[in-house]
Amino acid sequence: GAADEFRPGQWIRDVWRFAKDDPKRVIFALKVGLAVLLVSLLILFRAPYDVFGTNIIWSILTVAIMFEYTVGATFNKGFNRALGSIAAGVFAIAVMQVAMSSGHVAEPFVIGFSIFLIGTVTSFMKLWPTLTQYEYGFRVTLFTYCLIVVSGYRMGTPVKTAMDRLYSIAIGGLVAVLVNVLIFPIWAGEQLHKELVNHFNTVADTLEAAVLMTECVKKYLADDGTDRPEFDKTVMDDFADEPAFRKCRTTLNSSAKLDFFANSAKWEPPHGRFRHFFYPWCEYVKVGAVLRHCAYEVMALHGCLHSEIQAPYNLRIAFQPEIQDATNQAAELLRSLGKDISNMKRGLQTTLLKRLHSSTERLQRSIDIHSYLLTTTHHEYSSPKPPSKPLDLPDPTQNPVPPTIHRAESYHETMRKQQKRLYSWPSREVDEFGEEGGFGGGDGGEMIRRMRALESTAAMSLATFTSLLIEFVARLDHLVDAVDELAKMARFKEEEI
Amino acid sequence: GAADEFRPGQWIRDVWRFAKDDPKRVIFALKVGLAVLLVSLLILFRAPYDVFGTNIIWSILTVAIMFEYTVGATFNKGFNRALGSIAAGVFAIAVMQVAMSSGHVAEPFVIGFSIFLIGTVTSFMKLWPTLTQYEYGFRVTLFTYCLIVVSGYRMGTPVKTAMDRLYSIAIGGLVAVLVNVLIFPIWAGEQLHKELVNHFNTVADTLEAAVLMTECVKKYLADDGTDRPEFDKTVMDDFADEPAFRKCRTTLNSSAKLDFFANSAKWEPPHGRFRHFFYPWCEYVKVGAVLRHCAYEVMALHGCLHSEIQAPYNLRIAFQPEIQDATNQAAELLRSLGKDISNMKRGLQTTLLKRLHSSTERLQRSIDIHSYLLTTTHHEYSSPKPPSKPLDLPDPTQNPVPPTIHRAESYHETMRKQQKRLYSWPSREVDEFGEEGGFGGGDGGEMIRRMRALESTAAMSLATFTSLLIEFVARLDHLVDAVDELAKMARFKEEEI
Numbered sequence: 005g006a007a008d009e010f011r012p013g014q015w016i017r018d019v020w021r022f023a024k025d026d027p028k029r030v031i032f033a034l035k036v037g038l039a040v041l042l043v044s045l046l047i048l049f050r051a052p053y054d055v056f057g058t059n060i061i062w063s064i065l066t067v068a069i070m071f072e073y074t075v076g077a078t079f080n081k082g083f084n085r086a087l088g089s090i091a092a093g094v095f096a097i098a099v100m101q102v103a104m105s106s107g108h109v110a111e112p113f114v115i116g117f118s119i120f121l122i123g124t125v126t127s128f129m130k131l132w133p134t135l136t137q138y139e140y141g142f143r144v145t146l147f148t149y150c151l152i153v154v155s156g157y158r159m160g161t162p163v164k165t166a167m168d169r170l171y172s173i174a175i176g177g178l179v180a181v182l183v184n185v186l187i188f189p190i191w192a193g194e195q196l197h198k199e200l201v202n203h204f205n206t207v208a209d210t211l212e213a214a215v216l217m218t219e220c221v222k223k224y225l226a227d228d229g230t231d232r233p234e235f236d237k238t239v240m241d242d243f244a245d246e247p248a249f250r251k252c253r254t255t256l257n258s259s260a261k262l263d264f265f266a267n268s269a270k271w272e273p274p275h276g277r278f279r280h281f282f283y284p285w286c287e288y289v290k291v292g293a294v295l296r297h298c299a300y301e302v303m304a305l306h307g308c309l310h311s312e313i314q315a316p317y318n319l320r321i322a323f324q325p326e327i328q329d330a331t332n333q334a335a336e337l338l339r340s341l342g343k344d345i346s347n348m349k350r351g352l353q354t355t356l357l358k359r360l361h362s363s364t365e366r367l368q369r370s371i372d373i374h375s376y377l378l379t380t381t382h383h384e385y386s387s388p389k390p391p392s393k394p395l396d397l398p399d400p401t402q403n404p405v406p407p408t409i410h411r412a413e414s415y416h417e418t419m420r421k422q423q424k425r426l427y428s429w430p431s432r433e434v435d436e437f438g439e440e441g442g443f444g445g446g447d448g449g450e451m452i453r454r455m456r457a458l459e460s461t462a463a464m465s466l467a468t469f470t471s472l473l474i475e476f477v478a479r480l481d482h483l484v485d486a487v488d489e490l491a492k493m494a495r496f497k498e499e500e501i
Numbered sequence: 502g503a504a505d506e507f508r509p510g511q512w513i514r515d516v517w518r519f520a521k522d523d524p525k526r527v528i529f530a531l532k533v534g535l536a537v538l539l540v541s542l543l544i545l546f547r548a549p550y551d552v553f554g555t556n557i558i559w560s561i562l563t564v565a566i567m568f569e570y571t572v573g574a575t576f577n578k579g580f581n582r583a584l585g586s587i588a589a590g591v592f593a594i595a596v597m598q599v600a601m602s603s604g605h606v607a608e609p610f611v612i613g614f615s616i617f618l619i620g621t622v623t624s625f626m627k628l629w630p631t632l633t634q635y636e637y638g639f640r641v642t643l644f645t646y647c648l649i650v651v652s653g654y655r656m657g658t659p660v661k662t663a664m665d666r667l668y669s670i671a672i673g674g675l676v677a678v679l680v681n682v683l684i685f686p687i688w689a690g691e692q693l694h695k696e697l698v699n700h701f702n703t704v705a706d707t708l709e710a711a712v713l714m715t716e717c718v719k720k721y722l723a724d725d726g727t728d729r730p731e732f733d734k735t736v737m738d739d740f741a742d743e744p745a746f747r748k749c750r751t752t753l754n755s756s757a758k759l760d761f762f763a764n765s766a767k768w769e770p771p772h773g774r775f776r777h778f779f780y781p782w783c784e785y786v787k788v789g790a791v792l793r794h795c796a797y798e799v800m801a802l803h804g805c806l807h808s809e810i811q812a813p814y815n816l817r818i819a820f821q822p823e824i825q826d827a828t829n830q831a832a833e834l835l836r837s838l839g840k841d842i843s844n845m846k847r848g849l850q851t852t853l854l855k856r857l858h859s860s861t862e863r864l865q866r867s868i869d870i871h872s873y874l875l876t877t878t879h880h881e882y883s884s885p886k887p888p889s890k891p892l893d894l895p896d897p898t899q900n901p902v903p904p905t906i907h908r909a910e911s912y913h914e915t916m917r918k919q920q921k922r923l924y925s926w927p928s929r930e931v932d933e934f935g936e937e938g939g940f941g942g943g944d945g946g947e948m949i950r951r952m953r954a955l956e957s958t959a960a961m962s963l964a965t966f967t968s969l970l971i972e973f974v975a976r977l978d979h980l981v982d983a984v985d986e987l988a989k990m991a992r993f994k995e996e997e998i
Contacts, residue, residue: 022629029628037621040647044616047651048609058555061648068644073628112545119541124534131526131570132519147565150537151558154544256797260757297800300753304801304969468972471965475804 031188036071039183043067043176052175059168066176071184075275076192076268078184081140082177083271088144089173093166095122095145096152103157115153122149137267192268193278196288197345199265203258203292204342206251207299208335211476213248214305215331249306255299262292277348284493287486291345294479294486301476305469323466326367327473333360334477341487350491350498353484364477371470528685533568536680540564540673549672556665563673568681572772573689573765575681578637579674580768585641586670590663592619592642593649600654612650619646634764689765690775693785694842696762700755700789701839703748704796705832708973710745711802712828746803752796759789774845781990784983788842791976791983798973802966820963823864827970830857834977838984847993850981861974868967 023030043063046052053060070085072078095118103114126142129135135142152166269285272278337356344351490496520527540560543549550557567582569575592615600611623639626632632639649663766782769775834853841848987993 023625029625032628033621033625036624036643037617037619040620040643041613041617044613044647044651047655048613053655058652061652064647064651065644068640068647071624116538116541116545120534120538122534123537124530127533127568128520128526128530131529143565146533146537147562150541150561150565154541154561155555155558158544158550256753257756259754297804300797300800301804303794303797304972467964468968471968472801475801475965479804 028188028190032073032190035183035187038187039067039071039180040064042183043179046175056168056172059165060172060175062169062172063176063179066173067180070177070180072268073190074192074195074265074268075184075189076265076270076272078180079271080268082181084138084141085144085173085177088141089148089170092145092148092152093170096149096156096166099153100156111157115157119150119153122146189275191272191275191278192265193272193283193285194276196262196265196269196285197278199258199262200288200292200295201342201346203255203295204338204345206248206255207295207302208338208342210248210252210299210302210306211331211338212335214302215328252299252302252306256296256303258292259296262289278494280495284490287490287493291483291486291490294483298476298479298483301472301479305472305476323367323370323470326363326370327470330360330363330367330473330477333363334473334480336360337480337484341483344496345487345490348494348496350488350496357481357484360477360480364474367470368474371467525685525687529570529687532680532684535684536564536568536677537561539680540676543672553665553669556662557669557672559666559669560673560676563670564677567674567677569765570687571689571692571762571765571769572681572686573762573767573769575677576768577765579678581635581638582641582670582674585638586645586667589642589645589649590667593646593653593663596650597653608654612654616647616650619643686772688769688772688775689762690769690780690782691773693759693762693766693782694775696755696759697785697789697792698839698843700752700792701835701842703745703752704792704799705835705839707745707749707796707799707803708828708835709832711799712825749796749799749803753793753800755789756793759786775991777992781987784987784990788980788983788987791980795973795976795980798969798976802969802973820864820867820967823860823867824967824970826860827857827864827974830860831970831974831977833857834981838980841993842984842987845991845993847985847988847995854978854981857974857977861971864967865971868964 046063047060066085070078070081072081099114099118103111103118106114123146126146130139130142151169155165266285266289269283274281274283333356337353337360340351340353340356344353543560544557563582567575567578569578596611596615600608600615603611620643623643627636627639648666652662763782763786766780771778771780830853834850834857837848837850837853841850
């Protein structure tokens with residue numbers, strides 16, 4: 005059964021690729037092995053064991069628990085461990101003084117109550133939003149306190165035991181830190197830096213994929229007439245751009261990861277390219293948030309393209325050059341921002357931004373000039389009215405003006421033909437109308453009115469696409485500002501011109 | 502200095518409110534206190550201590566490490582701990598057989614190498630994406646293995662030590678589980694259930710807030726003429742709906758939280774309202790993902806409202822009733838879905854969905870009928886053309902047709918007046934034009950062309966708003982499907998009619 009599904013060859017290849025994708029993974033694993041080996045040597049050799057006795061096993065525990073992927077996270081855990089242990093030690097000594105002076109009968113009650121109290125207080129405190137990042141520290145405080153107090157009460161030599169244990173914990177921590185920092189260190193700051201740059205590229209890719217998708221649909225629609233039932237499948241599953249969107253979804257869900265890296269990076273000393281103290285890691289998080297804000301717009305674009313209604317082929321092809329141009333500019337700006345961050349340069353981006361704005365403006369003007377296309381069947385309403393005073397519109401539900409249908413017949417024909425290949429919208433409702441039939445179902449006028457509403461939405465989907473693109477560009481302004489702020493605070497070097 | 506900022510009264514009130522907001526927090530804290538107290542009693546009393554010796558302190562460690570907020574997370578950690586310990590024990594016994602048979606000189610080398618190997622392999626495995634959730638288990642395997650092997654080598658009584666330790670860990674685990682399950686249990690499933698329902702309400706609130714916001718802006722714009730410099734501040738900071746958007750952002754970043762709860766909930770036995778085995782917790786995660794997909798659209802709506810260009814007052818007020826209606830229907834549907842999940846009922850939602858679709862359709866038709874308003878200044882282009890054949894459009898960049906400006910003067914006047922209170926878009930560019938001046942700055946025609954592009958975008962922003970709303974409604978279809986799937990798999994009871 006299960007043995008049939010287990011293919012060792014495939015499995016080994018997967019593991020190999022996983023390791024090759026990011027050799028840091030292998031380095032990390034080897035480092036952990038080395039650290040536990042080093043600390044075990046302390047026990048395998050006789051000398052340290054003779055000094056510390058069985059307490060030396062705490063150094064193993066410390067290494068296994070403290071060793072994290074990045075230097076910053078290891079420091080963070082070490083700090084939590086150290087502070088937690090110290091706090092526990094101070095409490096324990098204080099309480100034991102009280103307990104011993106309270107007499108032989110009361111002593112266990114004092115100890116028991118203090119344990120209950122410490123357990124309750126630390127557990128409540130670690131739920132406090134700003135303290136959740138020190139969760140591990142509270143845990144350490146709790147169990148260290150219990151260990152010291154209880155073993156002090158039972159074994160009698162609290163200070164000696166506590167000190168031996170503290171030394172072995174310190175030895176374990178030292179080994180973990182030294183191995184982590186000195187041998188191929190993996191810096192959380194570097195990871196954060198790369199992660200953010202990747203997100204820039206992902207958003208740029210997704211944006212380009214979105215427009216590539218309109219291309220694909222265009223190409224598909226170009227061979228008119230043939231009936232392909234697998235259309236929906238093609239759109240949903242196989243398009244080459246889907247990976248881009250999946251990656252974009254990762255970007256959208258990246259906040260926790262960026263927060264974690266930034267939190268870890270704060271603990272790291274200046275290193276590599278991040279040479280000054282108090283490097284503004286939290287600015288990376290802010291830039292990430294603004295980038296995500298831009299990505300929402302891209303996801304809405306995605307929705308626009310995946311939606312059941314598409315603008316007619318003619319419309320889309322009419323504005324294709326402008327859309328293409330604006331998108332390329334926007335993607336280029338994103339990539340350039342990412343590259344600047346990656347190289348820690350402070351490019352001013354004014355040229356790119358200006359070019360992007362002017363190409364967006366061109367798209368806007370083009371939509372503006374050809375906007376009659378978006379409302380093509382409604383020329384009977386186009387007589388100029390003065391819209392500057394409050395409009396007195398007829399309520400369409402009260403007074404449904406019957407639209408003139410005879411003029412737009414040929415357009416309807418095309419639409420109806422295309423309809424086969426478009427999703428019906430809203431799919432559910434169409435089914436219901438099909439089933440019910442009674443509610444004006446046989447009435448051709450009602451049907452055509454529905455069709456026209458659909459057409460109008462189809463044309464509007466282009467307007468939406470454009471508006472979203474423009475809004476995206478507007479948000480890029482904020483992104484440029486955020487990156488600029490980061491560049492200023494992180495003292496990226498000015499680009500030489 | 503710092504003492505001035507520390508106000509005990511305020512602080513106590515904050516803590517009190519934090520505890521009152523969710524009394525489960527206090528319950529959890531008291532439970533931890535109780536669990537560590539119980540396990541400490543094992544040592545404070547003489548009998549268990551006499552049996553297990555110093556190894557009994559492992560039960561304290563186990564409680565402190567295993568006790569988690571929810572039952573599921575505690576079980577998960579317990580499982581990790583148990584399986585990790587067992588795996589470590591098996592490895593250790595196997596390796597020690599090999600080591601002992603390899604002779605006195607080779608023994609430490611065999612042990613050292615095995616430690617290095619286990620450290621490397623477990624660390625590499627826990628990076629594997631599907632295994633990251635068992636991260637703690639790998640850690641436990643590592644340190645337990647080291648402890649058994651090393652103390653076996655040094656102290657000679659590996660089996661007795663290991664067994665004593667295993668018993669005390671088992672006792673600690675049992676105490677942690679019993680206290681967690683028997684005294685006011687906090688179920689991860691229940692939390693997940695509530696969290697998801699909250700997200701439904703948040704998205705509904707945000708949607709309504711968005712439309713309320715158009716109301717607010719409308720109200721503001723209603724008192725025409727007066728110049729208020731604090732407009733931007735009001736829009737950005739003080740609006741009553743901002744909390745809704747902030748909450749919505751939490752919803753968007755909720756994937757990690759939902760995953761964690763679902764992962765924990767899998768470990769819980771049937772309980773409370775979730776009475777059958779293999780309850781489909783992962784369906785909750787799927788519904789959450791679809792809901793987030795809807796929320797992207799709401800965030801785009803938010804962007805539409807916060808953007809620097811707004812549709813003119815007249816336009817917005819014209820479509821206000823339809824927009825209001827559609828939004829209310831959508832919010833109602835969302836709330837009803839949330840309520841159904843909350844009550845574990847299987848409502849069919851057909852009525853609501855049908856009503857929502859018809860009101861969306863009404864909005865669409867209304868936009869359709871009055872679409873001339875969106876392109877109001879371009880009647881010279883409105884002569885009917887046959888759009889069924891490929892359009893041969895003039896390239897606007899090659900051949901910029903000068904728009905007829907004289908007819909739309911009065912509209913321009915109004916726009917210019919409103920301009921003061923609208924943000925300029927894109928702010929950067931406008932500044933640049935102000936600075937440059939040379940590039941057609943003095944030319945009135947160029948200026949007016951820019952103005953017109955702005956107007957058109959302003960009108961289009963309404964179309965975008967509508968399209969986004971419609972797309973949101975289309976996504977609600979998927980949401981209804983996802984909720985239906987959840988209801989089916991979780992065997993929610995059918996609603997009696």
